Amino acid sequence: MTRIDPLAIGLSCPLPIEDGDVIQMAHGGGGRKTAQLMDRIFLPAFRNAALAQLGDGALLAVGAERLAFTTDTFVVQPPFFPGGDIGSLAVHGTVNDLAMCGSEPLGLSVGLVLEEGFPIASLTRIVDSIARAAEHVGVPVVTGDTKVVDRGKGDGIYVNTSGIGRVRDGVTVGPERARPGDAILVSGPVGDHGIAVMAARSGIGLETPLESDSAPVLFLVRALLDAVPGTKTMRDPTRGGLATALCEIAASSRVGIRVDESAIPVRDEVRAACEILGFDPLYVACEGRFLAIVPGDSSDAALAALRSLPEGGGARCIGEVTNGDPGRVLLRTRIGSHRRLERLSGEQLPRIC
Amino acid sequence: MTRIDPLAIGLSCPLPIEDGDVIQMAHGGGGRKTAQLMDRIFLPAFRNAALAQLGDGALLAVGAERLAFTTDTFVVQPPFFPGGDIGSLAVHGTVNDLAMCGSEPLGLSVGLVLEEGFPIASLTRIVDSIARAAEHVGVPVVTGDTKVVDRGKGDGIYVNTSGIGRVRDGVTVGPERARPGDAILVSGPVGDHGIAVMAARSGIGLETPLESDSAPVLFLVRALLDAVPGTKTMRDPTRGGLATALCEIAASSRVGIRVDESAIPVRDEVRAACEILGFDPLYVACEGRFLAIVPGDSSDAALAALRSLPEGGGARCIGEVTNGDPGRVLLRTRIGSHRRLERLSGEQLPRIC
Numbered sequence: 001m002t003r004i005d006p007l008a009i010g011l012s013c014p015l016p017i018e019d020g021d022v023i024q025m026a027h028g029g030g031g032r033k034t035a036q037l038m039d040r041i042f043l044p045a046f047r048n049a050a051l052a053q054l055g056d057g058a059l060l061a062v063g064a065e066r067l068a069f070t071t072d073t074f075v076v077q078p079p080f081f082p083g084g085d086i087g088s089l090a091v092h093g094t095v096n097d098l099a100m101c102g103s104e105p106l107g108l109s110v111g112l113v114l115e116e117g118f119p120i121a122s123l124t125r126i127v128d129s130i131a132r133a134a135e136h137v138g139v140p141v142v143t144g145d146t147k148v149v150d151r152g153k154g155d156g157i158y159v160n161t162s163g164i165g166r167v168r169d170g171v172t173v174g175p176e177r178a179r180p181g182d183a184i185l186v187s188g189p190v191g192d193h194g195i196a197v198m199a200a201r202s203g204i205g206l207e208t209p210l211e212s213d214s215a216p217v218l219f220l221v222r223a224l225l226d227a228v229p230g231t232k233t234m235r236d237p238t239r240g241g242l243a244t245a246l247c248e249i250a251a252s253s254r255v256g257i258r259v260d261e262s263a264i265p266v267r268d269e270v271r272a273a274c275e276i277l278g279f280d281p282l283y284v285a286c287e288g289r290f291l292a293i294v295p296g297d298s299s300d301a302a303l304a305a306l307r308s309l310p311e312g313g314g315a316r317c318i319g320e321v322t323n324g325d326p327g328r329v330l331l332r333t334r335i336g337s338h339r340r341l342e343r344l345s346g347e348q349l350p351r352i353c
Numbered sequence: 354m355t356r357i358d359p360l361a362i363g364l365s366c367p368l369p370i371e372d373g374d375v376i377q378m379a380h381g382g383g384g385r386k387t388a389q390l391m392d393r394i395f396l397p398a399f400r401n402a403a404l405a406q407l408g409d410g411a412l413l414a415v416g417a418e419r420l421a422f423t424t425d426t427f428v429v430q431p432p433f434f435p436g437g438d439i440g441s442l443a444v445h446g447t448v449n450d451l452a453m454c455g456s457e458p459l460g461l462s463v464g465l466v467l468e469e470g471f472p473i474a475s476l477t478r479i480v481d482s483i484a485r486a487a488e489h490v491g492v493p494v495v496t497g498d499t500k501v502v503d504r505g506k507g508d509g510i511y512v513n514t515s516g517i518g519r520v521r522d523g524v525t526v527g528p529e530r531a532r533p534g535d536a537i538l539v540s541g542p543v544g545d546h547g548i549a550v551m552a553a554r555s556g557i558g559l560e561t562p563l564e565s566d567s568a569p570v571l572f573l574v575r576a577l578l579d580a581v582p583g584t585k586t587m588r589d590p591t592r593g594g595l596a597t598a599l600c601e602i603a604a605s606s607r608v609g610i611r612v613d614e615s616a617i618p619v620r621d622e623v624r625a626a627c628e629i630l631g632f633d634p635l636y637v638a639c640e641g642r643f644l645a646i647v648p649g650d651s652s653d654a655a656l657a658a659l660r661s662l663p664e665g666g667g668a669r670c671i672g673e674v675t676n677g678d679p680g681r682v683l684l685r686t687r688i689g690s691h692r693r694l695e696r697l698s699g700e701q702l703p704r705i706c
Contacts, residue, residue, distance in 0.1 A: 023471040028501025037499060041477055045484035046463075048493040058495035060460050062519055065416045071462035071515055075500045107413050109424035110399075111513045113466070118376040124394055131398035140401040142411035146390060147428045148381025149704065153508040158500075160464045162424055162515035166415055351502065 028351075030239025030285075031344030056100035056235065059167065066167035068101035070094060073160040077351045079126065081200040083192075083211030084287075086159050087129035092214050092287060093238070093353065094161040095137050099221040100234045100290060102173045103165030105139040110161055112146045115154030126157060137216045139163070170229050175252035177232040182321040183299035184257065185292045187220055187306055188213070188314035189265040190242045191284035195273045197352045208269040215288030220312045224292055227305035233293040238353055240344040241283040245291055246329045247343040256324025259341075260332045263318045282331075283344050285352050293321065381704075383592025383638075384697030409453035409588065412520065419520035421454035423447055426513040430704045432479065434553040436545075436564030437640075439512050440482035445567050445640055446591070446706065447514040448490050452574040453587045453643065455526040456518030458492040463514055465499045468507030479510060490569045492516070523582050528605035530585040535674040536652035537610065538645045540573055540659055541566065541667035542618040543595045547637035548626045550705045561622040568641030573665050577645055580658035586646040591706055593697040594636040598644055599682045600696040609677025612694075613685045616671045635684075636697050638705050646674065 026033040043051070051058065057070030072093045079086040091108065098105045110130060114123065134141050192213040199210060217236065225231060233253070237245040242264065250257045266281045274281045288311070294302045299317055306312035324330065329341040379386040396404070404411065410423030425446045432439040444461065451458045463483060467476065487494050545566040552563060570589060578584060586606070590598040595617065603610045619634045627634045641664070647655045652670055659665035677683065682694040 021473040023467045023469055023473065023476065023501055025469055025501050025503065027467065028499060034499065037476075041473075041480050042497060042499075045480045046487075046494040046497075048495065051493070051495050051497075058460060058462075060495065060517065062420065062459060063416065063418045065418055067415065067420075067517070069460055069462060069517055070496055071464045071513065072498045073464040073466055073500050073513060075466060075502050106415060107411060107422055109411075109422060109515050111424045111426040111464075111515070113426055113428060113511055114376045114380065116376055116378055120374040120376065120394075123376065123390075127394050127398045134399075140404070141399040142401065142404050142413065143423055144395060144399075144404075145425045146381060146387065146395075147426050147511075147704075148376055148378050149428050149508060149511075150378065152505065155502060155506040158466055158502075158511070160424065160426060160513040160515075162462050162464070162513075164413065164420070164422055164517060351500075353500075 025350045026346045029344060029346065029348065031244060031346065056097040059101065068098050068103035068165040068167055070097040071160065071162040072097065073158060074353055075158050075351050076197060076353055077155060078200055079157055081197045081212055082209060083196055084214035085126060085129050086157060087126035088133040089214045089287060089353065090159040090161040091130055091133035092216050094163040095139060096217050096236045096290065098163050098165035099218045100236055101165060101167060102171040102225065103167045105137065105163055105165045107140055107142040108134060108161055108163045110141050110144040110159065113154055113158040114146065114148050115156050116148060116151040118156050123157065137218050168225060171225055173231055173234050175233055175235065175249050178249055178253035178255050178293045178321045179232070180255060180321050180323040181296045182232055182293045183296050183317050184259060184319045184321065185294065185302055185306065186242065186265065186289060186316055186318050187217060187312055188289050189267045190237065190286050190289055191266055191270040191274065191281040193287040194284035194349045194352045195270050198349055199273065210269050213286050213288035215311060217288060217290045220306055220309055223305040223308055224302055228294050228298045228302045230298065231292055231294050234290055236286065236290045238285045238287060241285055243282040243341040244343040247341060249293065250329050251327040254326040256322035256326065257319060257329045258322050258332065259319030262334050263316055265314050265316050279348060282341065283348055285349065287353065296320065378703045379699050382697060382699065382701065384597060384699065409450040412454065421451050421456035421518040421520055423450040424513065424515040425450065426511060427706055428511050428704050429550060429706055430508060431553055432510055434550045434565055435562060436549055437567035438479060438482050439510060440479035441486040442567045442640060442706065443512040443514040444483055444486035445569050447516040448492060449570050449589045449643065451516050451518035452571045453589055454518060454520060455524040455578065456520045458490065458516055458518045460493055460495040461487060461514055461516045463494050463497040463512065466507055466511040467499065467501050468509055469501060469504040471509050476510065490571050521578060524578055526584055526587050528586055528588065528602050531602055531606035531608050531646045531674045532585070533608060533674050533676040534649045535585055535646045536649050536670050537612060537672045537674065538647065538655055538659065539595065539618065539642060539669055539671050540570060540665055541642050542620045543590065543639050543642055544619055544623040544627065544634040544637035546640040547702050547705045548623050551702055552626065563622050566639050566641035568664060570641060570643045573659055573662055576658040576661055577655055581647050581651045581655045583651065584645055584647050587643055589639065589643045591638045591640060594638055596635040596694040597696040600694060602646065603682050604680040607679035609675035609679065610672060610682045611675050611677070611685065612672030614687050616669055618667050618669050632701060635694065636701055638702065640706065649673065
């Protein structure tokens, strides 16, 4: 799900889209250009309550049930990378979006676009990876579709995964629910996925091999919601990274956010690669981490719940929601100064998901 | 939803897929090669009850509700064609799949893959078309995703639409429910969509301009199910056309099927184009028609219900379910002989949906 809040766009005065304009790579980057498409084209066309929520998925009421519904297309290049592949990435991405809605996944769909000439052995490997990832989280792939396009009209394989989940009883989370005094937690170190894919694509050798963090966050979310059912907001910082996710939450909730650079976990090898390449790790995508915003007095309980599982061992409290300027995210740097974080502008790392 | 029955594959002894093999255009054609992928790769990987049903969508029980869930990716070339475009086609395709499950659509997702350089004006036109088509059937687009791929790695635009529906109370339809004595109805003339797209792509001028039949069948399905809630099977004959759909139903229900060539509605201009081009109209895709199988004694009521709406004016009873060889579909030709219909072999018309 592309997660853009129109309020944030309004605040940042985007350039209008001209009729003569064409799609640029940055329109898919999850930052300001993606937000422009959302604000100028998609939202006016599709305006409805469910879409306007702009969470990781839509919420639908069906009889007495609350359902979450989400979709994502994966175009990552290369399709196989250290720590994962396009198949497991797609399952994790969609399961994580369902988890971010506070829902238990019920079923997934898989839609493939295959390029003529794609090796059947690679397809088999990816389908097996989809099946294993789905089995790991206990959610069946219940329906699918396969299309083939001519050679030169695709790039091997694109994977769409959509998913349905059932929202847990007693849980209501959303990007608009953060309030001053809430604590902001992250479930582990950020930026691993984007750097791992970029290194695999460019052939850059990292001194310490780095793997993508692609993984389901479902088990962590269950532990968190068992411990703190009053959790306000959850979000997985994919395209646009941690900084963009925070900006979106600050805009949706119309609150200020302050985070502490020294508290944000970043692996040394990710930091080193970012320094060499000129990236900011706060804008690099994760595919197995999430942000949770919980009432301030539940911060310790939430952190303990996350740390009770191996994949949550690196969880940290990184900041707090404030009554500062609505939509403004401030970073307290290591040297004690303050820097405003904006959402990603342009395309930092194309086709990492 | 790719609809292939493994039984039919078993009956027709497919060649094994070799590791050295690569994807061919025919793997996306909806016929035997698509069935091979399903049988050899997808079904073994994803085996579960919902997928094994192999209808137009999966059925999921959530609390007291029965949900239908379906996905389809559209790669039609050209994206604008007489009678529609990739946007309206995608909405109709997914809404029709939900209708074929006997469900009322609740919400749609839209996942776009855009090629760098695609005109924003074309995107806007397609998004508006999606919105109009969705509004026409009263189903909201509730969630979405946009990815951009490099120039030369796509073909303008690919659209995935997934959908959720709620199965109507008292209705249970499925490809396995046809029984000897049932009547087979088609809601209108077949083959318009495939020929219209092919003509638009090739620049072939037809003497009488032909438009795609792309349209929602939801209103017709409502009329039919109101009149005949005991309807057994519904299917929209998209890729592979009417003949392949009949073969799949015959295989799933393990029954014989006999249809009458002279009863099958085909427009003169479609028949003429097919004769020139060497196509069989029974294998050409429709995107706004459906097959319904109803108890024999409800045939008149079903036909009257379909004909009560303008888009059902061309509805016909085309044949019956028999206790002949399970899986065998026989066509009584205009000259009174019998010909066995097999599912589509190879790729008749690539990228028509």
